[in-house]
Amino acid sequence: MMRVAVVGAGIVGLSTAFALRRRGADVTVLESGPPGGGQSAGRGRIFRHAHADPRLVAQVVRSRSLWREWEDDLGVELVAPDGAVAIGDGVGSKLETLAQFPDAPARPLSRDELRERLPLLADYDGPAMLDVHGGAIRTRAAITALTDRLARAVEADHVLAVRRLDDGSVEIRTGTSSRAYDHVVLCAGRGTAALAGAVGMELPVELGAHVRLTFEVVHGPDGPGGPLPTFQDGSGAFGETGVYASPYPGSGHLAVGLSGHTPARPDGAVERPDELAALADRTVAYVRRALPGLRPDPVDHVHCWVTALPWGEDGVGIWSEDGVSAVAGHNLFKQAPVLGDALATTALTGSIPDDWSHTAELGRGE
């Protein structure tokens, strides 16, 4: 049985370990903090099909069906069935791209339909669309169900060093152990580039810091009442052009963020921390203008690292050499099942499935 170590129990590491286990590998996940405590933290993410790179759309379509399969297997809802709404001038090209994918139905929304689906939005009369099978990812449910299923395979330990041995195996030194594996997969989020660099793989990760705020939905006679879709605003109608929002389970809260981030150095120093505060202030100001159905005082903040690749906001890639594989990219939650599957294939066969190699620059042009 092939022995594989996965470093990191965020959604990507857990998905990879789950795929490896299903294919009969002897898998160990090493995680220095609580599972899902890194970039995968928080209670919701957007599942959307629309991307500029049609190859990524195809992968996300596969991912949506894997999420469904996991829901059946794990017995828990993982993607809410309430759709993903987007507004702004980009809607036309998104609908054009999605028209090539019959398994990702999407359609324009009239002003009235938009108001019905998203009653907490201020009046808007511009291009709008619904991605029918998009929706809020139940991030906590996913992390918990995968961690539970992997059970004792998830070990609490910090990986200090990775080293190739002469017999072809790969050694991992942690805080409390030294063990050799047939293959090591680095899914350590912000920690991946450093671990990969030590075994000669240079990942061009651009590190940044991001903030997202959570707001309470105003319930009452004029409140939304029912389940909410996820929301992306690229319109500029309310003073910002890159806004995303994702409802928490029960739709009592909405997490809202501006898509920007502030740069950080590879050692993690945030160069301009005041920009993080400014992003938070702009988010609150946006909510006051655009989302009168929310109480404008945030109830919590999620601060997190962004690990982007130079070819696009949604860029993702796998590197693999002599028993060590690594993954990097941004906005990976939605495609974690299919990305984990690709990483499992890479670990078990030594070759990266088409499209996922970093040389393919998947997610280019976002």
Ligand SMILES: Cc1cc2nc3c(=O)[nH]c(=O)nc-3n(C[C@H](O)[C@H](O)[C@H](O)COP(=O)(O)OP(=O)(O)OC[C@H]3O[C@@H](n4cnc5c(N)ncnc54)[C@H](O)[C@@H]3O)c2cc1C
């Ligand atoms: C606010 C916000 C909003 C987002 N919105 C979306 C969205 O709408 N849709 C979407 O698809 N994606 C979204 N993303 C991106 C998505 O959440 C991330 O791409 C994804 O969670 C990354 O998961 P990961 O497993 O690669 O990394 P992480 O979750 O960071 O996991 C890496 C793990 O490795 C561990 N680790 C690191 N170093 C070591 C070490 N040396 N030894 C042991 N363990 C180690 C860390 O503790 C961590 O738990 C968003 C991200 C944020 C922060």
